[in-house]
Amino acid sequence: MNNHQRQSVRIIGGKWKGRKIIFSEQIGLRPTGNRIRETLFNWLQGDLSDARCLDLFSGSGALGIEALSRGAGMVKFIEKDKETAFFIAESLSTFEKESARGEVVCADVSEWIQKNEEAFDIVFIDPPFNGDSIYKICHELAKTALARKLIYLEWHSEIDSSLLPEKWDLKKHKKSGSVFYALCVRC
Template sequence: MKRGVKPSKQPSGSIRIISGRWRGSKLPVANVQGLRPTTDRNKETLFNWLMPYVQNARCLDVFAGSGGLGFEALSRYAKHVDFIELDKAAVTNIQQNLVKLKVENELAKVITGNALQVLPGLKQQFDIIFLDPPFYQNLLPETLRLIHEHQVLAPSGIIYIECEQQAADYVVPVHWLLLKERQGGQLCARLYQN
């Protein structure tokens, strides 16, 4: 973890941690085009779904953006979170927020890069994967293929997929079990188990 990271673009807002050790903490969000942090309402629904799975889980936040889902998992005592993010300002913002929360180095790792290039090189499996790619870029099909092909999701692991309604016809491996689903407005959110 880099200490004393230089400030990036001016924050455009904040995310709030809903529950756990950092409950109520507000973290600044970098002003990055296309960044849309998961709303508190959606995050609360998701983490209600994940309640039996989060504690001591190894988590992967694939298109991390603000890092909101990974930070919420850490706050709820996930064992470790890897954040993958391409945008350097967003990466710096995640690193600054890890410092702000005094997150120990062994609890989190920030990987700067294109998720489609990073996923095949990951050396471990994850208990929970957060998959919330930028809208209208058709990233889900290839990302899901790589996660399955490279066995990134652990046996019995959980994957959360959030996408725009127009992209909700993606295909998952036949053995993934749909546990939860929520659709509304322009969003589709689903939780699967490997």
């Protein structure tokens, strides 16, 4: 492991409320803020119980771990950076001894999307702001059956519904500071 400074973010709801997620400080890694997570999980309230979730560009793991804390049936975390993926797995093992409901995959998101056929009820997409366009990832995902129902997007500029895949309906969207976030429904 590299000697990056360790950071933490707190889980804000569910059975693990108040517990810390530890992660390694990396360039471009910015956990979703508390206010945004609170709004997101209010939006998802009726859909989260036992849901199969996919956390793309997992980073700190905050979105997926928060989903598990609030009753998601399972979460698959896809994270390219080995050290970052290791910290997600460590956090999962401290919260849930079996860790059966959370699986961490160290892989490039685009490559993983092309090779997998599982279906998920909720997909979280929060790519690095300095990386590929969020729309590129959305269109790659739309070519598969991975996103069955709900897709959460987080980006550094306003989510333009005209750039989203054809069968994705932008249902809710907000801005917090310099972060834009939205919830889409796959029709």
